[in-house]
Amino acid sequence: xxxxxxxxxxxxxxxxxxxxxxxxxxxxxxxxxxxxxxxxxxxxxxxxxxxxxxxxxxxxxxxxxxxxxxxxxxxxxxxxxxxxxxxxxxxxxxxxxxxxxxxxxxxxxxxxxxxxxxxxxxxxxxxxxxxxxxxxxxxxxxxxxxxxxxxxxxxxxxxxxxxxxxxxxxxxxxxxxxxxxxxxxxxxxxxxxxxxxxxxxxxxxxxxxxx
Amino acid sequence: xxxxxxxxxxxxxxxxxxxxxxxxxxxxxxxxxxxxxxxxxxxxxxxxxxxxxxxxxxxxxxxxxxxxxxxxxxxxxxxxxxxxxxxxxxxxxxxxxxxxxxxxxxxxxxxxxxxxxxxxxxxxxxxxxxxxxxxxxx
Numbered sequence: 001x002x003x004x005x006x007x008x009x010x011x012x013x014x015x016x017x018x019x020x021x022x023x024x025x026x027x028x029x030x031x032x033x034x035x036x037x038x039x040x041x042x043x044x045x046x047x048x049x050x051x052x053x054x055x056x057x058x059x060x061x062x063x064x065x066x067x068x069x070x071x072x073x074x075x076x077x078x079x080x081x082x083x084x085x086x087x088x089x090x091x092x093x094x095x096x097x098x099x100x101x102x103x104x105x106x107x108x109x110x111x112x113x114x115x116x117x118x119x120x121x122x123x124x125x126x127x128x129x130x131x132x133x134x135x136x137x138x139x140x141x142x143x144x145x146x147x148x149x150x151x152x153x154x155x156x157x158x159x160x161x162x163x164x165x166x167x168x169x170x171x172x173x174x175x176x177x178x179x180x181x182x183x184x185x186x187x188x189x190x191x192x193x194x195x196x197x198x199x200x201x202x203x204x205x206x207x208x209x210x211x
Numbered sequence: 212x213x214x215x216x217x218x219x220x221x222x223x224x225x226x227x228x229x230x231x232x233x234x235x236x237x238x239x240x241x242x243x244x245x246x247x248x249x250x251x252x253x254x255x256x257x258x259x260x261x262x263x264x265x266x267x268x269x270x271x272x273x274x275x276x277x278x279x280x281x282x283x284x285x286x287x288x289x290x291x292x293x294x295x296x297x298x299x300x301x302x303x304x305x306x307x308x309x310x311x312x313x314x315x316x317x318x319x320x321x322x323x324x325x326x327x328x329x330x331x332x333x334x335x336x337x338x339x340x341x342x343x344x345x346x347x348x349x
Contacts, residue, residue, distance in 0.1 A: 027336060027339065027340055027343075028308065028336065030284075031286075031289055031308055031309075032308065034286050035309060037286040038286055038289070038290055038309065041286065041287055041290045042214065042290075044214075044215055044218070045215075049215055049218060049219060052219050053219055053222045053223060053226075056219065056223045057223060057226055057227075145237055145239075146237075149234065149237065149238075183233075183234045186233065186234045186235060187234050190234070190235070190236075
């Protein structure tokens with residue numbers, strides 16, 4: 001019997017390997033097709049999970065300190081309260097003034113935008129990248145995820161533009177605008193890479209000789 | 212329980228590091244990468260993940276065994292069978308078959324060679340088939 005086991009011919013062995021491959025491919029295919037089912041096999045207590053996440057994210061609550069009451073401490077507390085009140089009034093007054101200045105200086109976003117000199121360069125890069133990939137004629141369904149990201153970015157950006165007129169901190173606003181353009185260019189570059197990848201793949205498929 | 216702990220850790224990391232996210236990949240891919248890294252760290256902290264060397268694998272080759280897969284297996288059984296796989300095979304099989312990573316990416320994530328990743332995957336599939344066959348016998 002033992003001799004028989006080892007006297008397997010190459011043809012039989014190859015046949016065995018082919019059978020194993022067919023079975024393995026079948027197993028792989030079935031699992032891939034029904035992959036989503038695996039996500040629902042182990043139930044998770046979502047409520048508890050979120051509660052724990054929130055606890056992890058919450059800032060630590062400082063421990064209450066036992067404070068000995070004394071006359072100096074009381075006086076210090078009163079003085080601190082007065083100082084705090086004065087500071088709050090000062091901040092409030094200044095804020096009112098700043099908003100007024102901001103709104104009178106730059107009532108419209110378009111008056112503000114030209115101050116951001118690099119914007120012309122950014123716009124040009126965006127336009128060039130779009131032209132390179134023939135942006136207008138791309139089938140959006142093929143790159144749904146990327147277009148969704150672009151759409152989200154535009155929505156957030158438009159909301160920001162609307163708020164520009166009330167922003168007092170110009171440097172911060174410019175910084176946000178720069179980040180917007182940088183992110184947009186990165187997304188467009190990723191889209192370009194995806195298009196290239198897809199076209200290479202399709203080319204390879206078409207080049208394959210038909211059996 | 213382990214999985215819930217990992218999900219919790221991943222979410223906290225995502226929230227805390229959201230400002231570091233650069234749109235070089237999709238948000239989903241970024242979160243997926245954090246999840247994979249957190250999971251691997253978790254496994255490594257618990258015990259060392261061993262990847263059988265290719266020669267060792269060849270010695271314990273299951274090629275002589277019957278690999279007929281019962282077409283009636285359920286995903287519940289697949290889930291149970293995957294859990295029984297040795298760590299090395301399981302990690303590679305999960306990343307390749309369930310998460311869609313390529314062997315090159317898996318090699319880079321796990322710091323192993325591409326051929327080791329392929330060998331582990333092949334062995335994982337064979338063990339999975341064997342386990343499913345055993346389950347269906349009863």
